[in-house]
Each structure stands twice: as C-alpha cells, then as structure tokens.
Amino acid sequence: xxxxxxxxxxxxxxxxxxxxxxxxxxxxxxxxxxxxxxxxxxxxxxxxxxxxxxxxxxxxxxxxxxxxxxxxxxxxxxxxxxxxxxxxxxxxxxxxxxxxxxxxxxxxxxxxxxxxxxxxxxxxxxxxxxxxxxxxxxxxxxxxxxxxxxxxxxxxxxxxxxxxxxxxxxxxxxxxxxxxxxxxxxxxxxxxxxxxxxxxxxxxxxxxxxxxxxxxxxxxxxxxxxxxxxxxxxxxxxxxxxxxxxxxxxxxxxxxxxxxxxxxxxxxxxxxxxxxxxxxxxxxxxxxxxxxxxxxxxxxxxxxxxxxxxxxxxxxxxxxxxxxxxxxxxxxxxxxxxxxxxxxxxxxxxxxxxxxxxxxxxxxxxxxxxxxxxxxxxxxxxxxxxxxxxxxxxxxxxxxxxxxxxxxxxxxxxxxxxxxxxxxxxxxxxxxxxxxxxxxxxxxxxxxxxxxxxxxxxxxxxxxxxxxxxxxxxxxxxxxxxxxxxxxxxxxxxxxxxxxxxxxxxxxxxxxxxxxxxxxxxxxxxxxxxxxxxxxxxxxxxxxxxxxx
Amino acid sequence: xxxxxxxxxxxxxxxxxxxxxxxxxxxxxxxxxxxxxxxxxxxxxxxxxxxxxxxxxxxxxxxxxxxxxxxxxxxxxxxxxxxxxxxxxxxxxxxxxxxxxxxxxxxxxxxxxxxxxxxxxxxxxxxxxxxxxxxxxxxxxxxxxx
Ligand code: SF4
Ligand code: SF4
Numbered sequence: 001x002x003x004x005x006x007x008x009x010x011x012x013x014x015x016x017x018x019x020x021x022x023x024x025x026x027x028x029x030x031x032x033x034x035x036x037x038x039x040x041x042x043x044x045x046x047x048x049x050x051x052x053x054x055x056x057x058x059x060x061x062x063x064x065x066x067x068x069x070x071x072x073x074x075x076x077x078x079x080x081x082x083x084x085x086x087x088x089x090x091x092x093x094x095x096x097x098x099x100x101x102x103x104x105x106x107x108x109x110x111x112x113x114x115x116x117x118x119x120x121x122x123x124x125x126x127x128x129x130x131x132x133x134x135x136x137x138x139x140x141x142x143x144x145x146x147x148x149x150x151x152x153x154x155x156x157x158x159x160x161x162x163x164x165x166x167x168x169x170x171x172x173x174x175x176x177x178x179x180x181x182x183x184x185x186x187x188x189x190x191x192x193x194x195x196x197x198x199x200x201x202x203x204x205x206x207x208x209x210x211x212x213x214x215x216x217x218x219x220x221x222x223x224x225x226x227x228x229x230x231x232x233x234x235x236x237x238x239x240x241x242x243x244x245x246x247x248x249x250x251x252x253x254x255x256x257x258x259x260x261x262x263x264x265x266x267x268x269x270x271x272x273x274x275x276x277x278x279x280x281x282x283x284x285x286x287x288x289x290x291x292x293x294x295x296x297x298x299x300x301x302x303x304x305x306x307x308x309x310x311x312x313x314x315x316x317x318x319x320x321x322x323x324x325x326x327x328x329x330x331x332x333x334x335x336x337x338x339x340x341x342x343x344x345x346x347x348x349x350x351x352x353x354x355x356x357x358x359x360x361x362x363x364x365x366x367x368x369x370x371x372x373x374x375x376x377x378x379x380x381x382x383x384x385x386x387x388x389x390x391x392x393x394x395x396x397x398x399x400x401x402x403x404x405x406x407x408x409x410x411x412x413x414x415x416x417x418x419x420x421x422x423x424x425x426x427x428x429x430x431x432x433x434x435x436x437x438x439x440x441x442x443x444x445x446x447x448x449x450x451x452x453x454x455x456x457x458x459x460x461x462x463x464x465x466x467x468x469x470x471x472x473x474x475x476x477x478x479x480x481x482x483x484x485x486x487x488x489x490x491x492x493x494x495x496x497x498x499x500x501x502x503x504x505x506x507x508x509x510x511x512x513x514x515x516x517x518x519x520x521x522x523x524x525x526x527x528x529x530x531x532x533x534x535x536x537x538x539x540x541x542x543x544x545x546x547x548x549x
Numbered sequence: 550x551x552x553x554x555x556x557x558x559x560x561x562x563x564x565x566x567x568x569x570x571x572x573x574x575x576x577x578x579x580x581x582x583x584x585x586x587x588x589x590x591x592x593x594x595x596x597x598x599x600x601x602x603x604x605x606x607x608x609x610x611x612x613x614x615x616x617x618x619x620x621x622x623x624x625x626x627x628x629x630x631x632x633x634x635x636x637x638x639x640x641x642x643x644x645x646x647x648x649x650x651x652x653x654x655x656x657x658x659x660x661x662x663x664x665x666x667x668x669x670x671x672x673x674x675x676x677x678x679x680x681x682x683x684x685x686x687x688x689x690x691x692x693x694x695x
Contacts, residue, residue, distance in 0.1 A: 043624065110585070116583070117585070117586065118577075118578075118588055119574075119578065119588055120621075120624075266685075269686070269688045270684055270685045270687050270688075271683075271684040271687035271691070276686065459678075461678055462624075465622040465674070466587070466622055469586060469587060470586050495679075496684070499680075499681075499684065500677045500680070500681050502671060504622075504674070504677060527666045
C-alpha cells in the first residue's frame, strides 16, 4: 500500500464524517440496514405465477408470497446472485461506475417521489443504491477486503434479498434523482440491474411477468390475438363515425404502406387510452397518411425492460421485424413512456441498424426528422407539432373549451429523451386553457405517477398512492389556483394509473391523452356538427342550440 | 372561573400545533420523514384541524377528510392513525381539570367523524382497484355488455 494512502482508521473517520446523517446509524444504535423489512397487504406485488415463468423460461417457478417466511429460493441462490453481479459489473460499465462513484453528498436524498410520499429513509436514492452497494463492497472490492472494519459493507443474506425486493420495487426507474446527482449516477439503472438479479432466483412480480409472457406469445401485453385486435380498432372506427360522421380507414398488416404505426396496446383496449387512439385515427385520416397498423407488432410497451436486457431486446425486435416484413419506410410511434426509453436509448444498438428503413421524412411537410436518423422511429408528438407548425391541420381549439388543462411530463419521454416542448406546443394549439404545474415538478424535474416500471398492480395500491403523492400535490396546486380539471399526458401507464391517483387525491380531475384533445379539435372534411367530445361529453358552446361557427 | 379549554388552545395555538405535528409525524416509519412532502402535508392539515377542534363555528369535515385521506394510505394501522385526536389531549399545557371532560367529549366526537372518513377512504381504495380493472378491460367489457 502506498505510504500516502490513508490508514484504515483515518479512512474510516473520513467516511464517517462525509456520509450523510442518514448513513450514520441514527437508529437507536443500529445500522440503517438493520431496520426491519415487513411485507404487509398493500406494500408488495403478487409474484409471477409458475406457469407464466415456465412459458418464458425464467428460473424458479413456484407458488410463493412475499409474506412467507421461506421464499423457496434455489439451493445455490447466493452463488447465482454473486455470479450474476460479477457478470453484470463486467458487461455494464455504468453499473460498475455507479457502484464505485457515489460520494454520498446526499443531493439526491429528497428528490425521489417514494421518499417524499412515504418518508421512509430507504427510499432515498442514495440509500436505495447503498442496499446493493454494501454487498458489492463486501464481495467485489479490494478495499473492503483490506479494511475489515470499514463500515458500509455487509454479507449477502436472505434478509438482504427481501430488502432488495421491497425497495427496488419502490423505485419506478424514473431517474429524477439522477438530475440532481453531481456524479451523474442513475439509480434507475441500478434498479434495472437488481431486478435482473432478483429474476435470476425467481423473485419477481406477476404484473410485469404476465404481460411479458403475453407479449412474447401474441405480441401485446393483454395477450390479445390479431382478430380481436383488429375488431377493437374497427369498433373505434364505428364510434368515430357516430360522433363525427366521418369514416376513417385504418389498414392492418398492409405491405407497402409508407409508415408503420405502433402504439401501446392500452390505447386499443383501455379507458381512457382508446380515446387517444381515436385521436390518432382522426389525425391520420385528416392528413391522408399512408400508414398501417400491425397485429403482430401490436404493442409499443416493453415490460421486458423491467426483467432483463435479453427479454427487453427480444420483445423489442418485433418492431423492426415487422417494419422489414411490411416494407415500410419508417415507423411512427404513439404516446407511451417506457416504450420511448427503449426505442430512444436501446433499440438501435440492441436490434439495429435498421438500414432497410429510410431516414424519416414527413410525407406531408417534407420535414426530415434527423433526430430519428438512427432509430428510424418518430414520436407522434414531434410529428404532430411539425404538422401544426406548417399549418397542415385545421384545428378549432374552442372544441376543448370544456377542459382546463395542465400537462404531466412522462418521466421516460421527458428525462429519457429530452422531449419537453413538442407536446406543450401541440396542447397549446388544440386547447385554450393551459396552466403549468410548479416548475420543480415538470419538464426534467417531473414527478413520476408513482406506478411506472411495472408497479401499477392493484394490490400495490397503498404504495402507489404514496409514491404518486408528490405528483398529485402539484396537480392540486393548479386545481386550486387555476381550476384545472384535466391532466393531459403522453404515456399509456399514466393514462392507466393517473385516473386512479387523481380520483384519490384530487377528485374532479380527469386524465386525457394529448391526441385525444387533438382529435376533439380537428375539423374534419365532411364532418357533421360536433357537439360532443370523443368521450361523448358535451363540448362547451357547441350544443344543439348554439350557433355554428 | 376557569378559562375554557378552547381559549387555552387558541392562546397557545402554535406551541400545541408544533407538538401535535411532531407527534403525528413520528408515527410514520423512519426517522428522517420530517423532510418529506407527506410530513409537510400532514403539518398543514393538522393546523386546519386544530382550529376546528377549538372553534365549533368552523366545519371540521373538510380538515378531517383531508388528514384521513393522507393517513389512510400510510404504513400505519388504523388504530394508530385514528389515535391522533386523542393524542392531542396530553399536548395542551395548563389545562385545568374541569376542562378535561368537555375537551375529551369534543375529541371523541371528532374521532368518530374521523373514523367514518378514514373508512370512506379505505373503501375508495378498494373501489379504485375495481374501477381500474374495469377501465383496463374497457373494450372487452363493452363487447360482453353489448
Ligand atoms: S429513479 Fe426515481 S424512483 Fe428510483 S430512486 Fe431515483 S427518483 Fe426514486
Ligand atoms: S447525489 Fe449522487 S453522489 Fe450524491 S449521494 Fe446521491 S447518488 Fe451519491
């Protein structure tokens, strides 16, 4: 050892001085990790059913519950975790870096919505990461081996696994903490790694694994087969005709179409997602887009991202496969959060290069989407913003005068791909009343809905309500100050989970997809007098007795 | 004549409120929750509730609905969550013995109201689970119901 290196007790002293208060063991003489983990109704997600795991070949299928004393881990589970960790430290440099570089400055401590909404110190990002870093230090660093008394390292036990399961499932991989970290540590990536490790020994979540298995089998989260998929879209076509008098003509699996449109399947099955889908269909008809929808690449979302890199890659591959099979020029993607994280950050390296596709160019405006040059997939908010900017849409924003809106940035689109302005631009062109939530809760500082990364299970409701509290609180602010009653978002998980969050914390606030409002505002050629919005709610000032404008 | 308990609370509002807030927040798990948003929200709602405790002309309904909405989804057993009003009793200094009974009666009355409200929030949670499930299956249900 160098003569300049600090001696163990000096190092220890420095460590003690530098670490934030929380790491100093202010827990009645115990270490912070000795705080017990207790699984109770409402704070854990049901584990994957054995048949689900068998279907996708994931390890250790069995019946168990987080409240069981014995989790029936495989015999050599410690070895599996250690080797899994070793291989990931080698394969993913970010993981290794994030394990090594935290200076424990505490800047991230009060930035996580789970900490803010629960007050539980282990939900501070720095402590969350410390849950795994402490094991890493013990098993993988020379330092800990040299300094036996070095605080902050511990051995791997079943209790550690239980703690990981608890707290890496109270992280929605939203990355808010990373915005404030001077070292650029992204706790979301640490969570991804730990969830991968847990999956290796069969510690998992059915709400994630069942959609993965369904997606693997039929192409979408609900396991809907092609004919039902098509029927759903066609019944939305009927609804559009009834409301507007206009017949839109989507096509399915049509070879030679210019564009393949892929959106999260929630837009085809769930309320309020289906109204967003109606908005897309109206828009595409309005501009005469040459597009097709695939019944195989029938899911934009990718819950594989919450299980393992390999599964994420496999489920993502269908996008390019289908684009190639149909011979389209490029892909247009609907409103989704984590889908865009996968597309924007990983798709090209995982399953590309997609050199069989063209660099996306809007057939209506001629705009080249140079930012999508590598993935060849364009976000619908950019596409629509460009149409509006070029005056290609006939819009009547008064048709949304019955709504007083605010905008929720989806974490993955905002922080994951840096898109802040396009959805706001579109929203401001299709409605007249818009108010921002407080600055530290939007754009790159946006608060998660509390249910992201596959945590929107019903049995997890109490934690979801706590985790979503900071977002709800920001909505409450604009609700009270500006009478906002409509929360607009561009994410399918938000559309599924925010209505619940709003009903609990802010009754009277409804949740809308951006393109639902676009659909309301579009003045379609040959339409009949519109008096109701896509939800069949009356528009303000467009009643039967009101003047036509 | 002894002063009314309402008067004593009003005169010492801030001190009582601070003690009350600290004791309620201490019920939450972890030792650092003072810095969290949920702690701030609890503190805010307790202020409104304290005013309604000591002034019958103010409606207690809204403060009770708001504070129980927060408490109903915390990691606390209902018995603990609903003990907050009784907890107030020991926090008011210089309360003459004669005031004990009317003060306790008021707290009992409001605790029962809080119980109703807490239960409504718990029922809302179960209803939200059902509603969410239905929303997710919207198109399938539409077909079945058609
Ligand atoms: S990624 Fe989000 S949920 Fe996870 S620790 Fe950071 S702020 Fe919390
Ligand atoms: S902000 Fe970054 S360096 Fe500071 S404690 Fe958090 S993770 Fe560590």
